[in-house]
Amino acid sequence: xxxxxxxxxxxxxxxxxxxxxxxxxxxxxxxxxxxxxxxxxxxxxxxxxxxxxxxxxxxxxxxxxxxxxxxxxxxxxxxxxxxxxxxxxxxxxxxxxxxxxxxxxxxxxxxxxxxxxxxxxxxxxxxxxxxxxxxxxxxxxxxxxxxxxxxxxxxxxxxxxxxxxxxxxxxxxxxxxxxxxxxxxxxxxxxxxxxxxxxxxxxxxxxxxxxxxxxxxxxxxxxxxxxxxxxxxxxxxxxxxxxxxxxxxxxxxxxxxxxxxxxxxxxxxxxxxxxxxxxxxxxxxxxxxxxxxxxxxxxxxxxxxxx
Amino acid sequence: xxxxxxxxxxxxxxxxxxxxxxxxxxxxxxxxxxxxxxxxxxxxxxxxxxxxxxxxxxxxxxxxxxxxxxxxxxxxxxxxxxxxxxxxxxxxxxxxxxxxxxxxxxxxxxxxxxxxxxxxxxxxxxxxxxxxxxxxxxxxxxxxxxxxxxxxxxxxxxxxxxxxxxxxxxxxxxxxxxxxxxxxxxxxxxxxxxxxxxxxxxxxxxxxxxxxxxxxxxxxxxxxxxxxxxxxxxxxxxxxxxxxxxxxxxxxxxxxxxxxxxxxxxxxxxxxxxxxxxxxxxxxxxxxxxxxxxxxxxxxxxxxxxx
Numbered sequence: 238x239x240x241x242x243x244x245x246x247x248x249x250x251x252x253x254x255x256x257x258x259x260x261x262x263x264x265x266x267x268x269x270x271x272x273x274x275x276x277x278x279x280x281x282x283x284x285x286x287x288x289x290x291x292x293x294x295x296x297x298x299x300x301x302x303x304x305x306x307x308x309x310x311x312x313x314x315x316x317x318x319x320x321x322x323x324x325x326x327x328x329x330x331x332x333x334x335x336x337x338x339x340x341x342x343x344x345x346x347x348x349x350x351x352x353x354x355x356x357x358x359x360x361x362x363x364x365x366x367x368x369x370x371x372x373x374x375x376x377x378x379x380x381x382x383x384x385x386x387x388x389x390x391x392x393x394x395x396x397x398x399x400x401x402x403x404x405x406x407x408x409x410x411x412x413x414x415x416x417x418x419x420x421x422x423x424x425x426x427x428x429x430x431x432x433x434x435x436x437x438x439x440x441x442x443x444x445x446x447x448x449x450x451x452x453x454x455x456x457x458x459x460x461x462x463x464x465x466x467x468x469x470x471x472x473x474x475x476x477x478x479x480x481x482x483x484x485x486x487x488x489x490x491x492x493x494x495x496x497x498x499x500x501x502x503x504x505x506x507x508x509x510x511x512x513x514x515x516x517x518x519x520x521x522x523x524x525x526x527x528x529x530x531x532x533x534x535x536x537x538x539x540x541x542x543x544x
Numbered sequence: 545x546x547x548x549x550x551x552x553x554x555x556x557x558x559x560x561x562x563x564x565x566x567x568x569x570x571x572x573x574x575x576x577x578x579x580x581x582x583x584x585x586x587x588x589x590x591x592x593x594x595x596x597x598x599x600x601x602x603x604x605x606x607x608x609x610x611x612x613x614x615x616x617x618x619x620x621x622x623x624x625x626x627x628x629x630x631x632x633x634x635x636x637x638x639x640x641x642x643x644x645x646x647x648x649x650x651x652x653x654x655x656x657x658x659x660x661x662x663x664x665x666x667x668x669x670x671x672x673x674x675x676x677x678x679x680x681x682x683x684x685x686x687x688x689x690x691x692x693x694x695x696x697x698x699x700x701x702x703x704x705x706x707x708x709x710x711x712x713x714x715x716x717x718x719x720x721x722x723x724x725x726x727x728x729x730x731x732x733x734x735x736x737x738x739x740x741x742x743x744x745x746x747x748x749x750x751x752x753x754x755x756x757x758x759x760x761x762x763x764x765x766x767x768x769x770x771x772x773x774x775x776x777x778x779x780x781x782x783x784x785x786x787x788x789x790x791x792x793x794x795x796x797x798x799x800x801x802x803x804x805x806x807x808x809x810x811x812x813x814x815x816x817x818x819x820x821x822x823x824x825x826x827x828x829x830x831x832x833x834x835x836x837x838x839x840x841x842x843x844x845x846x847x848x849x850x851x
Contacts, residue, residue: 313821371701408715409714417820472716479723481699482700482703482704482705514703515701
């Protein structure tokens with residue numbers, strides 16, 4: 238019986254693969270570095286085909302038991318047409334028909350989507366958002382993005398490009414952003430912005446991990462750093478809370494591990510600034526999945542497509 | 545055969561009624577002033593019951609031909625429970641079970657909803673948004689609100705409170721808003737803000753109609769007024785364009801009649817500041833319906849509920 242999915246999570250640094258079964262259970266995992274293949278699109282696709290087939294074998298399965306392959310990629314992906322439009326951190330990927338190329342190679346159904354949308358499917362189906370009809374799943378990292386579950390469905394937008402939370406302006410006349418806009422949320426809470434903030438607050442640039450360790454020891458500057466970052470995050474979420482009236486905001490990505498110094502201030506900031514009903518209706522939760530989010534979400538992507 | 549709907553559009557100044565038939569055709573219209581009834585909730589409900597029954601008779605119909613009654617109200621309405629939570633401009637309306645009270649009185653099915661959501665249904669089904677899957681229907685007036693059609697459905701949010709576009713912050717540290725937030729969009733483009741802007745630009749406070757007339761004659765200050773207003777509107781829409789990747793933004797409300805001096809600058813501002821795909825994917829259109837929007841939308845509300 239077909240009931241397994243091969244999930245692939247393509248990142249700028251590593252590519253993770255996993256074979257996932259019912260209830261999102263991960264049977265086998267594997268990962269390899271992106272860099273040796275990043276120079277050539279064809280090499281990368283061949284490596285993907287090889288690793289997908291190898292992972293099926295190492296799970297003790299045959300292709301007859303595989304529903305399909307789900308692939309998450311960090312950039313603009315046309316889910317419906319199966320085309321990778323653009324990947325900002327992996328050169329050479331412009332309008333690549335990944336779905337059809339890979340289907341021809343491996344003779345399995347392939348589905349491609351944006352990585353944040355796939356993580357959102359994982360959290361919504363098996364993770365922090367189970368049973369919630371309206372939620373925002375935000376990832377904080379170098380980039381700041383979000384997946385939206387609205388009326389119980391993943392909302393993709395007109396071109397599968399919805400969810401660019403990091404590029405909602407926080408200040409009309411704020412600093413110019415790479416995206417062409419001004420004062421984007423990401424310019425205040427993305428990793429680069431937090432590194433800048435660390436220089437200003439701590440005196441030298443420091444990783445968020447190091448500042449987290451200092452905050453745990455009660456270091457006042459470190460506590461101030463987290464308070465400032467959390468207030469920016471809260472301020473940036475007020476608009477989406479008033480606009481979308483969600484029940485839940487899931488926060489994932491590296492910084493989210495610092496739950497202790499982040500979530501209360503974020504919540505308080507939103508409650509203070511958002512409209513009263515919307516501001517009291519939402520909760521914040523940490524994402525349940527870390528490394529497996531992409532492959533578990535791929536399982537949901539593929540099995541949803543069978544319905 | 546049941547195929548007509550009585551639509552009621554409750555405003556702070558007037559209450560409009562209409563009997564609407566297939567294709568959103570308005571058979572009869574009526575309106576009365578809100579003020580004489582605003583002091584008493586019971587009086588207002590009695591007046592509604594009376595006017596609804598009178599409008600059915602004046603359309604030459606009987607109750608057997610009426611699918612139901614749809615009522616739009618300017619405030620927080622719980623569509624599912626049929627309860628009016630709060631109307632900022634009509635005192636005494638706190639948690640009123642309008643649906644059940646009125647159903648008992650008139651023996652017809654009654655549906656209640658927020659007025660902007662109902663206008664959005666009208667535009668989406670019979671107006672500027674026909675056939676569009678993902679759109680934002682914005683009303684510019686004293687308040688600034690929006691209805692969202694996402695994946696082809698009206699998106700209500702967790703408490704039917706989605707769409708508060710006017711309370712998405714445009715500036716993190718902007719002026720305090722009545723809603724409790726700071727730098728809200730409405731503080732820059734609502735009627736009060738435009739009156740303030742007119743004082744600063746024109747030297748004296750002027751209505752938007754008067755400034756529109758001057759702009760048509762080529763008055764430079766008036767043209768500058770519209771350019772400034774349009775840039776604020778555009779800046780305020782960048783975030784929602786990046787977040788929701790809509791195909792269409794419908795603009796309604798008094799100011800929207802000044803299409804000539806508004807829409808091009810709004811569009812250009814968004815295209816310049818939004819991400820490239822999202823920024824090129826949308827169009828702006830003026831709302832099709834003016835006075836009839838509420839009663840035509842009520843027809844859609846009631847007939848959708850029968851499906």
